[in-house]
Amino acid sequence: MDFKGFKEKVVFITGVASGIGQAQAKAFLKQGAYVFGMDIAEQGIQEIKEFQDNSHFAYYIGDTSKKNEVETAVKKAVEQFTQIDILLNTAGVLDGYAPTLETDETLWDHIMNVNVKGTYLVTNAVLPHMLARKQGVVVNMASIAGFVAGGGGAAYTASKHAIVGYTKQLDYDYVKLGIRANGIAPGAIETPMNQADFEGDGEMAKWVAKETPAGRWAKAYEVANLTLYLASPESDYIHGTIIPIDGGWLGK
Numbered sequence: 001m002d003f004k005g006f007k008e009k010v011v012f013i014t015g016v017a018s019g020i021g022q023a024q025a026k027a028f029l030k031q032g033a034y035v036f037g038m039d040i041a042e043q044g045i046q047e048i049k050e051f052q053d054n055s056h057f058a059y060y061i062g063d064t065s066k067k068n069e070v071e072t073a074v075k076k077a078v079e080q081f082t083q084i085d086i087l088l089n090t091a092g093v094l095d096g097y098a099p100t101l102e103t104d105e106t107l108w109d110h111i112m113n114v115n116v117k118g119t120y121l122v123t124n125a126v127l128p129h130m131l132a133r134k135q136g137v138v139v140n141m142a143s144i145a146g147f148v149a150g151g152g153g154a155a156y157t158a159s160k161h162a163i164v165g166y167t168k169q170l171d172y173d174y175v176k177l178g179i180r181a182n183g184i185a186p187g188a189i190e191t192p193m194n195q196a197d198f199e200g201d202g203e204m205a206k207w208v209a210k211e212t213p214a215g216r217w218a219k220a221y222e223v224a225n226l227t228l229y230l231a232s233p234e235s236d237y238i239h240g241t242i243i244p245i246d247g248g249w250l251g252k
Helices: 019-030 045-049 067-081 105-133 154-177 190-196 203-211 220-233
Strands: 011-014 034-039 058-063 086-089 136-140 177-186 241-246
Touching: 011 019, 011 067, 011 105, 011 241, 019 034, 019 045, 019 086, 019 220, 034 045, 034 067, 034 086, 045 058, 067 105, 086 105, 086 220, 105 136, 105 154, 105 177, 136 154, 136 220, 154 177, 154 241, 177 220, 190 203
Parallel strands: 011 034, 011 086, 034 058, 086 136, 136 177, 177 241
Antiparallel strands: none
């Protein structure tokens, strides 16, 4: 996909080292943007560094659920690239489809800290830089679990419902100040986070594909392509909206 307007833009991406975050980084680098990534793990970063001009990519290894690490990452991004035009809150974790009685407090806190608190902390660290320039785009990573049950366990589903509400309110509160916020709700996307579904004889992965009307899992780059559109001027009239990319799952 080819979108105009990303050259010289700076994109801050969480969860950049693998899966959808890595695919997003490659997609924006290909469009000539500058990318600053944040991830708790370094494995996978080298693949991005080798993908395109190194001068357009930098990163910080840190935990998005820790305020001091988030503030350090954002500070480094601004020092290196001067500004942040686009924020992609992509980092997230699964809960193993655990129902509430099998979700202890530690698991609940971990899911909420990464999926919800992390999105809130990163947004609050980046937003003042956008507001100072009266422009900015935020794309949050929701899930089909933000609309219906069955896409995760109790904690994950609750966290993604929270992201849906947070995204709508974020756009509502700041749209008149030049900010545009939307979200993406993936269904079955083949990423390292879902690798357990493909282990052994892959029966779980086969079942998911069968249950998906499109009959397959999506690739991470397909979500990255949707992100390009939502971050581009072409989607300027889309506000506070969560767009599913689920092969028809929600249509059932």
